[in-house]
Amino acid sequence: MTLSERTYTSAGWLFPAVATAAALAAATVVDPYLAYVATSWLIFGLLGLSLDIVWGRGGFLSLGQTAFYGLGGYVGGVVAINVAALGSLPLLWSLPAGALCGAIAAFALGAVIFLARMGPLQSTILSYTSTLLLWSVSQSFALTAGAATIGGDNGMSNIPGYAIWSRDPAETLGPAGVFAVVTIICAAVYFITRWLMTGTFGKVVDCIRIDIQKAELLGYDVRKYQIASFAYAGAVAGLAGAMFGAWSNYLNPSIFSVQEALLVPIYVLVGGLGTLAGAFVGAVAIGGLSFWLGGGAVGGQTTLVLGVVLVVLVLFLRNGILGTIGGIWAQRLPGRDAAAKEAGAVSIDTDVLERLLEDAARQFGPAKPLVTRDTFKRFGGVVSVNKVSRTFAPGQPFSLIGPNGAGKSSYLKTCIGIYPPDAGCISIGGADVSRAPIFARVRNGLGVKNQKPQVFGELSVFDNLWVAAFARTRRREAADRIADQILTMLGLQHQSGAAAATLSHGQQQWLDIGMVLCLAPRVVLLDEPAAGMTNAETRELSSLVRTLARHMTAVVVEHDMEFIRTLNGHVTVLHQGAVFAEGDIDALRQNDQVLDIYLGRRRHV
Amino acid sequence: MEPDYLATVLLSSVSSASILLIATIGLAVVFGLMGVINLAHGEFLMIGAYAALTATQRGLPFALAIPVAVVITMLIGACVEVLIIRRLYGRLFDTMLATWGLSMIFYQLAVLIFGTVTPGIGMPQFGITIGRYSLAGYPLLMIAVAALMLAFVYGLLTRTVYGMKARAAIQQPEIAQAIGIESARVNTMTFAIGCGLAGFAGAVLLPIVPATPAMGFAFVVKAFLAVVVAGPVALTGSALTAIGLGGGASLTASFLTSVAGDAVFFVATAALLWLFPLGISASWRRRM
Numbered sequence: 001m002t003l004s005e006r007t008y009t010s011a012g013w014l015f016p017a018v019a020t021a022a023a024l025a026a027a028t029v030v031d032p033y034l035a036y037v038a039t040s041w042l043i044f045g046l047l048g049l050s051l052d053i054v055w056g057r058g059g060f061l062s063l064g065q066t067a068f069y070g071l072g073g074y075v076g077g078v079v080a081i082n083v084a085a086l087g088s089l090p091l092l093w094s095l096p097a098g099a100l101c102g103a104i105a106a107f108a109l110g111a112v113i114f115l116a117r118m119g120p121l122q123s124t125i126l127s128y129t130s131t132l133l134l135w136s137v138s139q140s141f142a143l144t145a146g147a148a149t150i151g152g153d154n155g156m157s158n159i160p161g162y163a164i165w166s167r168d169p170a171e172t173l174g175p176a177g178v179f180a181v182v183t184i185i186c187a188a189v190y191f192i193t194r195w196l197m198t199g200t201f202g203k204v205v206d207c208i209r210i211d212i213q214k215a216e217l218l219g220y221d222v223r224k225y226q227i228a229s230f231a232y233a234g235a236v237a238g239l240a241g242a243m244f245g246a247w248s249n250y251l252n253p254s255i256f257s258v259q260e261a262l263l264v265p266i267y268v269l270v271g272g273l274g275t276l277a278g279a280f281v282g283a284v285a286i287g288g289l290s291f292w293l294g295g296g297a298v299g300g301q302t303t304l305v306l307g308v309v310l311v312v313l314v315l316f317l318r319n320g321i322l323g324t325i326g327g328i329w330a331q332r333l334p335g336r337d338a339a340a341k342e343a344g345a346v347s348i349d350t351d352v353l354e355r356l357l358e359d360a361a362r363q364f365g366p367a368k369p370l371v372t373r374d375t376f377k378r379f380g381g382v383v384s385v386n387k388v389s390r391t392f393a394p395g396q397p398f399s400l401i402g403p404n405g406a407g408k409s410s411y412l413k414t415c416i417g418i419y420p421p422d423a424g425c426i427s428i429g430g431a432d433v434s435r436a437p438i439f440a441r442v443r444n445g446l447g448v449k450n451q452k453p454q455v456f457g458e459l460s461v462f463d464n465l466w467v468a469a470f471a472r473t474r475r476r477e478a479a480d481r482i483a484d485q486i487l488t489m490l491g492l493q494h495q496s497g498a499a500a501a502t503l504s505h506g507q508q509q510w511l512d513i514g515m516v517l518c519l520a521p522r523v524v525l526l527d528e529p530a531a532g533m534t535n536a537e538t539r540e541l542s543s544l545v546r547t548l549a550r551h552m553t554a555v556v557v558e559h560d561m562e563f564i565r566t567l568n569g570h571v572t573v574l575h576q577g578a579v580f581a582e583g584d585i586d587a588l589r590q591n592d593q594v595l596d597i598y599l600g601r602r603r604h605v
Numbered sequence: 606m607e608p609d610y611l612a613t614v615l616l617s618s619v620s621s622a623s624i625l626l627i628a629t630i631g632l633a634v635v636f637g638l639m640g641v642i643n644l645a646h647g648e649f650l651m652i653g654a655y656a657a658l659t660a661t662q663r664g665l666p667f668a669l670a671i672p673v674a675v676v677i678t679m680l681i682g683a684c685v686e687v688l689i690i691r692r693l694y695g696r697l698f699d700t701m702l703a704t705w706g707l708s709m710i711f712y713q714l715a716v717l718i719f720g721t722v723t724p725g726i727g728m729p730q731f732g733i734t735i736g737r738y739s740l741a742g743y744p745l746l747m748i749a750v751a752a753l754m755l756a757f758v759y760g761l762l763t764r765t766v767y768g769m770k771a772r773a774a775i776q777q778p779e780i781a782q783a784i785g786i787e788s789a790r791v792n793t794m795t796f797a798i799g800c801g802l803a804g805f806a807g808a809v810l811l812p813i814v815p816a817t818p819a820m821g822f823a824f825v826v827k828a829f830l831a832v833v834v835a836g837p838v839a840l841t842g843s844a845l846t847a848i849g850l851g852g853g854a855s856l857t858a859s860f861l862t863s864v865a866g867d868a869v870f871f872v873a874t875a876a877l878l879w880l881f882p883l884g885i886s887a888s889w890r891r892r893m
Contacts, residue, residue, distance in 0.1 A: 061698045061701070061702075112875060112878075112879065116878060116882045117882050118878055118882040118883070119836075119882060119883040119884070120697070120698070121642065121697065121833060122833050122834075122878050122882060122883065122884065124698065124701065125642070125829050125830065125833045126833075126874075126875070126878065128829070129826060129829070129830060129871065129874075132822065132826050133871060258709070258822060259709065262705065262706070262709055265702055269702075303709050303712065303713040304709070304710060304713040304714070304717075306706070306709060307706040307707065307708070307709030307710035307712075307713065308706065308710060310702060310703070310705065310706030310709070311689060311703050311706040311707060311710070314693070314699045314702045314703040314706070315689065315692055315693070315703065318699075
């Protein structure tokens with residue numbers, strides 16, 4: 001690895017560490033007024049960080065971060081004033097209180113949004129509404145809590161400033177000291193966040209952003225991850241609010257204002273969406289710019305300038321400062337994705353596979369049958385699944401065939417949980433899962449490969465498999481081992497570090513199948529797995545499915561009759577949503593009625 | 606409770622629901638036909654209000670000031686579509702951010718040009734009496750205006766060539782292009798119409814809601830919510846949600862307090878979104 005490569009991979013902690021050290025060194029020499037103003041930039045950066053967690057990594061554009069920020073500020077202020085009156089150190093209590101309050105508010109809002117599985121638009125508008133609601137409520141909200149007084153439009157004053165040694169509220173730190181303290185807190189939060197978001201939790205959050213359905217098909221309860229990261233971001237925003245209150249010694253409802261809320265996505269976009277550190281870069285850049293322009297922390301026409309900046313950013317500079325630099329730098333490095341182009345053919349080693357499957361059976365019990373009884377699904381006037389009752393058991397592969405629109409995929413999606421059935425019942429290994437969400441069925445032993453290859457394109461090939469293996473084992477070492485085995489079996493060792501998106505279509509199909517194998521499912525559903533594969537690959541796939549069927553229940557939806565013939569299993573023909581005929585493929589080929597519906601001849605159409 | 610009072614309350618609730626509907630229709634048209642949420646919708650309302658105000662101050666009768674407001678907002682809307690929205694097709698959230706920035710620009714420009722306080726215009730003085738109660742006539746007139754706007758939009762979309770093209774472009778964009786419908790031009794028209802409807806709303810509501818730079822924020826929060834709760838079938842859905850949510854909130858407000866009315870609105874919104882996470886019309890079969 002060259003120096004440039006090593007620096008690139010460690011840029012996320014190296015440069016922030018250098019910047020922290022530089023800021024601490026500069027604190028002693030810069031002009032006190034600049035230090036005072038620059039402190040606010042760092043606090044805004046922290047607020048930006050909270051949005052970047054939610055938006056850049058989680059994929060949910062929240063316009064409610066200032067709501068948590070403002071709540072944290074007010075609660076932190078109330079706590080600080082009361083604690084100071086009692087003669088204790090205000091910061092020690094106000095910062096955790098602000099963070100806690102932000103976390104609780106975000107948890108509540110996140111629970112509503114994510115548990116209901118709201119659409120992205122609905123979520124964003126709801127978060128925006130909560131900001132606006134707080135803005136209007138806070139303007140007339142008056143409360144006296146102990147020594148603290150919140151006076152509606154007049155806000156709350158006399159919030160104790162930064163003091164870390166003395167308990168005398170009069171002896172607060174000077175601007176340079178405050179700047180240093182805020183720098184250290186921001187750096188600490190940044191490194192904790194980075195650690196969290198590059199670790200297992202962050203990987204799963206990334207997966208949810210890239211393909212939420214696939215993440216759930218791996219058995220992750222995506223809602224919990226979404227709520228958890230939203231609550232964490234809320235804590236960061238609340239902390240920033242409490243720090244802001246201590247910095248300005250005064251808060252008023254304008255903290256909830258639309259202008260304030262507008263700044264947060266600007267910071268994130270200027271710095272670079274999803275980079276975490278970018279939020280600070282953006283806040284310092286925007287703050288520095290308006291300082292240099294003479295506006296100070298709040299300039300005269302700031303709103304106008306910021307509105308223009310936001311429009312221009314969205315239109316022309318979507319990657320921001322860090323995103324652009326990172327992109328240019330990455331281009332100059334020897335490509336880790338180059339390996340993807342020189343991949344060999346996949347060859348399934350049946351022995352390795354058998355051993356894996358036997359391992360899985362020992363660990364997770366025997367194969368489970370998949371049973372549907374009178375399963376019924378209707379879309380408007382179209383009945384896609386019409387009272388289908390089937391029992392799929394291990395031993396031989398099951399195929400579902402039928403002409404286009406016969407309801408094969410709809411039936412499969414009903415079994416998976418993508419479509420809730422209108423009537424009837426679905427069970428896996430005797431457990432009724434008719435109403436269960438997707439991830440619960442997966443945890444019950446279901447493994448699904450959808451028609452299109454679903455891989456997490458931005459993640460490396462190895463990480464794709466690892467995330468799948470971790471979903472099942474919940475242990476890192478075990479996940480490492482399983483991912484390695486499957487990687488070797490797929491013949492993708494040399495592509496291990498390449499981004500999954502750079503693989504060819506066929507390789508992505510195999511990677512997707514590999515992810516399903518990592519789950520060691522007890523029932524596996526494959527929707528047109530041979531689509532887009534070469535003849536050689538189709539042969540491998542056929543042998544794979546036959547091996548799988550010996551160890552688990554395997555159901556395949558396919559159009560390729562030749563492929564189905566090589567599976568040599570039980571075939572069910574669906575027509576107009578209902579079971580039309582069944583048997584082995586050769587018998588069905590002789591069946592006139594089946595030919596009628598395939599060829600569109602009159603009698604059974 | 607005496608029937609006169611009940612009738613008065615009902616009438617005024619329907620009237621405030623209609624006012625919400627008037628403010629919402631433009632947003633619903635743009636969202637329903639282009640899939641774009643225009644966060645600057647409130648500012649177009651504000652522009653319409655100021656345009657009508659300025660026109661009346663120059664001596665134009667109010668009835669003629671309204672078309673002036675519509676033309677001005679339509680022109681601005683067309684420019685915005687060509688300069689910004691068009692570059693962001695298919696990027697819902699980027700469009701939202703860009704129009705959000707735009708709303709701040711309009712807001713600040715209005716502050717610069719008109720200041721923060723402006724004189725209102727007097728409400729036309731006529732009214733009706735029910736028993737002992739009397740109601741101002743102009744707000745009641747808004748019920749008819751809302752109905753007319755709905756009928757106008759419905760007619761526009763079903764009876765005109767533009768409307769057919771617009772519906773074709775939203776239902777099957779690729780096929781529409783394949784048979785020679787230039788969707789970009791249709792979209793510019795749609796966005797301009799949506800903004801024009803906002804301008805009309807701002808102008809026609811001017812006697813009730815005086816023009817201020819910040820009127821947009823205050824006004825459209827509920828409009829956004831109505832459209833978002835309505836979901837994909839924006840027009841019918843928004844008409845329902847605006848009347849239902851707005852009427853319910855206003856009924857509550859007249860029996861309790863206005864804060865309680867707002868609370869009912871937001872709680873009902875959250876409950877509806879909980880029940881219909883993709884909007885109430887997500888599973889409807891009609892498309893308008």
